[in-house]
Amino acid sequence: MKKDQQIFGIRAIIEAIQSGTVIDKVFIQKDVQGDLMKELMKVMKQKSINFSYVPVEKLNRFTSNNHQGAVATISPIGFVEIENLIENVIDSGKKPFFLILDQLSDARNFGAIIRTAECTGVDGIIIQKQGSAPVNGDTVKTSAGAVFNIPICKVDHIKDAIFHLQASGIKTVAATEKTDQNIYNISLNEPVAIIMGSEDRGINPSVLKIVDEKAKLPMFGTIGSLNVSVACGAFLYETVRQRS
Structure with a gap:
């Protein structure tokens, strides 16, 4: 995954979704919980964002930064109704x-x-x-x-x-x-x-x-x-x- 096609960190992903960024998919660490993660799940469901649960090792391969248990991919295209x-x-x-x-x-x-x-x-x-x-x-x-x-x-x-x-x-x-x-x-x-x-x-x-x-x-x-x-x-x- 190219660095310019990803967003890492729970708060950053929430803000990206709310700002209208075209998110293709969000990868969530299986065992991560907390209020911020609950908020992310709520926002994704409201916007029908595609997501899946993955082991932390997969997220670590995406980025060496502190991803907080969530990495999102940005779609290179827009979608039509x-x-x-x-x-x-x-x-x-x-x-x-x-x-x-x-x-x-x-x-x-x-x-x-x-x-x-x-x-x-x-x-x-x-x-x-x-x-x-x-x-x-x-x-x-x-x-x-x-x-x-x-x-x-x-x-x-x-x-x-x-x-x-x-x-x-x-x-x-x-x-x-x-x-x-x-x-x-x-x-x-x-x-x-x-x-x-x-x-x-x-x-x-x-x-x-x-x-x-x-x-x-x-x-x-x-x-x-x-x-x-x-x-x-x-x-x-x-x-x-x-x-x-």
Whole structure:
């Protein structure tokens, strides 16, 4: 983590959040308590800031300064509101093409997906505030800078984003092996949002219940799954193929 992309110290992080600094994630030492930490937790929850508990050794690797049990990463980008994202794309006259990532957690996978999404003309990426991969130096590097060229939206809940897209006339398609439907047999040549799941759990079952369609990639080898960034690329380029 670059020094200019981090804030350390509980009070400093509280003030940064309250001043409107775009915080991507806060790392909290597992066993730290006290009134100031309670205040930080309250402020983070009010602002829906992504955080996780980590051992002190991880914080010490971030900084040699007195971090007081808390280190925050500053996002290198700003985030857009989902209402504005959808409205702007529809108003532009383009056929909407969105990507939803359901709690993808690896920053390098995230960066690789952003790169592919930018190359395939995705209009915006939607992620959840809690549990999603951070937008950090690794994300920027593996995206080859594409993170600066595509709108990214953070939402409180993926299901709410799906309902919003559906109400706007955008079909939601979940990439999952829990279906008999092949990706090559469904229509993607229409307003669409592709949904990809996390590396270990896939798409949340509650999300699968509300999507318009489910689709999978055909698998012919002995290994039963693909890396999520590879699978995402296949889904995005099938959308491009159908629209070409």
